[in-house]
Amino acid sequence: MKKQGILTIVSGFSGAGKGTLMKRLLSQYQEDYCLSVSATTREPRKGETDGKEYFFISVELFEQMIETGQLLEYAKYLDNYYGTPKNFVLDKLDSGVNVLLEIEMQGALKIKAQYPETLLIFILPPSVPLLEQRLRGRGTETDEVIDARLKRAHDEMEFIKNYDYIVVNDHLDTCTERIHQIVVNEQYRVHRNREFINRIERELLAYQKGE
Amino acid sequence: MKKQGILTIVSGFSGAGKGTLMKRLLSQYQEDYCLSVSATTREPRKGETDGKEYFFISVELFEQMIETGQLLEYAKYLDNYYGTPKNFVLDKLDSGVNVLLEIEMQGALKIKAQYPETLLIFILPPSVPLLEQRLRGRGTETDEVIDARLKRAHDEMEFIKNYDYIVVNDHLDTCTERIHQIVVNEQYRVHRNREFINRIERELLAYQKGE
Numbered sequence: 290m291k292k293q294g295i296l297t298i299v300s301g302f303s304g305a306g307k308g309t310l311m312k313r314l315l316s317q318y319q320e321d322y323c324l325s326v327s328a329t330t331r332e333p334r335k336g337e338t339d340g341k342e343y344f345f346i347s348v349e350l351f352e353q354m355i356e357t358g359q360l361l362e363y364a365k366y367l368d369n370y371y372g373t374p375k376n377f378v379l380d381k382l383d384s385g386v387n388v389l390l391e392i393e394m395q396g397a398l399k400i401k402a403q404y405p406e407t408l409l410i411f412i413l414p415p416s417v418p419l420l421e422q423r424l425r426g427r428g429t430e431t432d433e434v435i436d437a438r439l440k441r442a443h444d445e446m447e448f449i450k451n452y453d454y455i456v457v458n459d460h461l462d463t464c465t466e467r468i469h470q471i472v473v474n475e476q477y478r479v480h481r482n483r484e485f486i487n488r489i490e491r492e493l494l495a496y497q498k499g500e
Numbered sequence: 501m502k503k504q505g506i507l508t509i510v511s512g513f514s515g516a517g518k519g520t521l522m523k524r525l526l527s528q529y530q531e532d533y534c535l536s537v538s539a540t541t542r543e544p545r546k547g548e549t550d551g552k553e554y555f556f557i558s559v560e561l562f563e564q565m566i567e568t569g570q571l572l573e574y575a576k577y578l579d580n581y582y583g584t585p586k587n588f589v590l591d592k593l594d595s596g597v598n599v600l601l602e603i604e605m606q607g608a609l610k611i612k613a614q615y616p617e618t619l620l621i622f623i624l625p626p627s628v629p630l631l632e633q634r635l636r637g638r639g640t641e642t643d644e645v646i647d648a649r650l651k652r653a654h655d656e657m658e659f660i661k662n663y664d665y666i667v668v669n670d671h672l673d674t675c676t677e678r679i680h681q682i683v684v685n686e687q688y689r690v691h692r693n694r695e696f697i698n699r700i701e702r703e704l705l706a707y708q709k710g711e
Contacts, residue, residue, distance in 0.1 A: 411690070417703035443704040449697055454688045457696070467688065474685045477665045477678065479622070485668070486660055492628030493654040 294382040295475050296404060297322075298390045298397045299468070301412030302442040304424040306458045307391050308342075310412065313465040314389065321472075325378050325390040328354065331369035334429065344374070361403075362396040367437075371396070387472055394448040401451070408475050409452040410468060415459045505593040506686050507615060508533075509601045509608045510679070512623030513653040515635040517669045518602050519553075521623065524676040525600065532683075536589050536601040539565065542580035545640065555585075572614075573607040578648075582607070598683055605659040612662070619686050620663040621679060626670045 301307045315322055328344040330351050339345045351370045354360050363372030373390060381388045390400075394411075401407045414420035420442070424435045449455065454471050458464045475481065512518045526533055539555040541562050550556045562581045565571050574583030584601060592599045601611075605622075612618045625631035631653070635646045660666065665682050669675045686692065 413696075413700055417700060417707055421707065439704060439707050443701070443708060446697070446701045446704065449690060452690050454685075455690055455693050455697065456688055470681060471685055471688065474665075474682055477667055477682065479660060479663050479666055482666050485624075486657070486666065489624055489628060490654070490657045493650060493657065496628055496632065496650050497654060 292385040292476075293481070294384070294386045294388055295472055295481075296378065296382055296388050296390065296400070296407045297410060297468075297472050297475075298392060298400065298407060299410050299412060300392060300394050300397050300452070301458070302414065302420060302445065303438040304420050304427070305412045305414050306423070306461070306464075307412050309461065310458065310465055310468065311389055311391055313461060314468060317465065318469060321469075322387045322389050323381050325373055325381075325388050327371055327373055327390075327392065328360070329369060329371045331367075331371075343371075362392070362399040364393065364396050366393065373400070394445050394451075398448065398451055406480065408454075408472065410454045410456060410471060411449055411452040412458050412464070413455050415457055503596040503687075504692070505595070505597045505599055506683055506692075507589065507593055507599050507601065507611070507618045508621065508679075508683050508686075509603060509611065509618060510621050510623060511603060511605050511608050511663070512669070513625065513631060513656065514649040515631050515638070516623045516625050517634070517672070517675075518623050520672065521669065521676055521679065522600055522602055524672060525679060528676065529680060532680075533598045533600050534592050536584055536592075536599050538582055538584055538601075538603065539571070540580060540582045542578075542582075554582075573603070573610040575604060575607050577604065584611070605656050605662075609659065609662055617691065619665075619683065621665045621667060621682060622660055622663040623669050623675070624666050626668055 299307055299311065311324060315324055326340065326344055328346050328351060330346060330348050333339065333345050337343065348370065351372065354372065354374070355363060359375055361373040361375045361378055363370060371392070373392060373396070378388050378390070397409055401409060414423070421435070421439065424430060424438060430438070456464055456467050456471070479486070510518055510522065522535060526535055537551060537555055539557050539562060541557060541559050544550065544556050548554065559581065562583065565583065565585070566574060570586055572584040572586045572589060574581060582603070584603060584607070589599050589601070608620055612620060625634070632646070632650065635641060635649060667675055667678050690697070
């Protein structure tokens, strides 16, 4: 039976630790996952590499990809475009690899609407004071940006109900393992096993016919 | 945060090994699960004990329990009544213990309609020839009964789509562990974590208000 990969979208407030979790998941279970790299028009942060954290592209190229339908979803956030190149994701899923996609909620819900079998996981911090502490600890953001991120976090709360799972990032290892277990379990969902169910049905019919 | 147990219904064709799986789960994870014992009007099989496999009760008493609303669901199968006493299940769930319920599909779907957070797992054999072999191996059933059970299995196939998960019983230990992992994961579903989500939302609001 040909196994189809599971498109797993991981979202979470800025500072919830999504990036670190994805890296851990990819290094611990190299054969099970690959990361979908998003395209963006924002400037690279210090230490970010083109093609790794993001494909850093121009506004012109991004808008051309929109027009030619090469993006699974895209959004504009703080004056920058962010989007998911389509072909890469679909090819990987067909080859049986789970694709991890770290995007924000509205993009996630757009993809779920198109591809209902997408798995949506939301990472929450153990508490808001701890989230604030993590954001300030980065030392890369102004107070205004931190306020904007936490306001945005509050706005996003209403979309959590559309997600499948929440995972609290209280401990990196347990949180990584939890996400992995959720993806593994997802393979046992009834709607992902239609082929096997059909085979059993045919065998039961054959028994009744005395074949 | 008060933890609510998960009502987990395990169904499967006769001979799929549900009973053995339940026993294994209960002995390996004693603190996490308890078994809901059904009431039935059928005769005990050799080795079955009242209050353990079933509560073996009279037709009169069973019908009285139906009339007074003491059953979560009930069904008649091969001229016998089978049903789930209600209070036992609800009390255990409130105390945070997961309740395992081994019942047939129509009863399962009735309970899911009343209690949508019920988790439905269907156990399938690796193949129909293997299922037939297991049924004949019991040595307790006539050919007619085996034919009736496999015909019933075929009739049940249409309801599988209403279940949440299927687990193939190819190996007792992995199958037991799989069911356990499904139940554990279920605790991370968004709809089972409303209390925590509400807390984070309140904390974000308090931050914005500068509290």
